[in-house]
Amino acid sequence: MFKKKLTLKILSVLIFSDLLETFTQFCFKKSTFSQSEFYITGLLDSVVFLKGVFSSPFLWVGLLSVALTFIIWSTILSKIDLSVAVPIASFSYILVPLVSIIFLHEKISALRWLGIFFILAGVIFVSLSSREKEANLE
Amino acid sequence: MKPGLIFILSLIALTSICDTINQLFLKSAINSLKISLTANIVKILQFIIRLIRTPRVWVGFLFSVLSLCIWLFVLSKVDLNYAFSADSMHYIFIAFASRHVLKENVGFKRWAGTIFIIIGIILVSLS
Numbered sequence: 001m002f003k004k005k006l007t008l009k010i011l012s013v014l015i016f017s018d019l020l021e022t023f024t025q026f027c028f029k030k031s032t033f034s035q036s037e038f039y040i041t042g043l044l045d046s047v048v049f050l051k052g053v054f055s056s057p058f059l060w061v062g063l064l065s066v067a068l069t070f071i072i073w074s075t076i077l078s079k080i081d082l083s084v085a086v087p088i089a090s091f092s093y094i095l096v097p098l099v100s101i102i103f104l105h106e107k108i109s110a111l112r113w114l115g116i117f118f119i120l121a122g123v124i125f126v127s128l129s130s131r132e133k134e135a136n137l138e
Numbered sequence: 139m140k141p142g143l144i145f146i147l148s149l150i151a152l153t154s155i156c157d158t159i160n161q162l163f164l165k166s167a168i169n170s171l172k173i174s175l176t177a178n179i180v181k182i183l184q185f186i187i188r189l190i191r192t193p194r195v196w197v198g199f200l201f202s203v204l205s206l207c208i209w210l211f212v213l214s215k216v217d218l219n220y221a222f223s224a225d226s227m228h229y230i231f232i233a234f235a236s237r238h239v240l241k242e243n244v245g246f247k248r249w250a251g252t253i254f255i256i257i258g259i260i261l262v263s264l265s
Binding site: 035059075129 | 219
């Protein structure tokens with residue numbers, strides 16, 4: 001099974017999918033703003049909650065963005081290995097907090113950043129392990 | 139750690155589990171189709187159509203809808219940066235599921251990565 005090396009074109013598409021993933025999460029968060037005081041105690045409440053969220057245009061933009069991300073990922077994975085794609089894609093673990101600070105005015109402490117870097121390292125380790133598997137298949 | 143955070147963490151775990159179940163159904167559906175890798179756009183479309191006609195994909199899809207609903211509720215309660223970081227726990231569930239359900243080999247690097255993610259989630263939750 002031969003796959004191309006990471007080219008500048010694929011890299012740009014990957015970074016674009018990172019941005020898209022971050023945009024999706026931003027839209028989802030925005031769509032729940034009107035419902036932040038909502039407490040769900042029963043099944044009926046959750047229907048009312050979802051009705052409120054689904055009436056926000058942000059949610060639909062987010063869902064569109066999910067579909068687009070899925071298509072882009074399917075294409076990327078036919079061109080390069082998962083073990084190369086995932087570490088680059090995991091930059092959304094940095095991008096989402098940055099967007100949270102800039103556009104959602106959330107605050108992130110030093111300890112939380114440390115945690116985020118641990119998660120990032122973990123995700124990269126996990127994806128590198130699939131390289132061993134792919135190497136064994138060849 | 140704020141009160142109620144355990145509840146939110148459990149909900150995030152629930153969305154991660156739903157996501158993992160979705161992935162398992164998707165993977166098993168794809169495995170059953172026995173396709174070869176291609177960059178041909180027509181072949182990819184044919185593959186997607188065959189995939190959509192597999193019932194297992196729809197079961198997985200139901201779980202991903204459930205996961206989205208819980209995720210939206212979580213986002214209405216906590217900061218996005220917290221929820222997104224904690225959601226990385228799906229890597230842990232996927233590692234376990236790959237090992238025990240799909241009987242895949244999970245190597246040392248994957249377990250090391252999983253432990254890093256757990257430490258990260260604990261640090262993020264403490265702050």
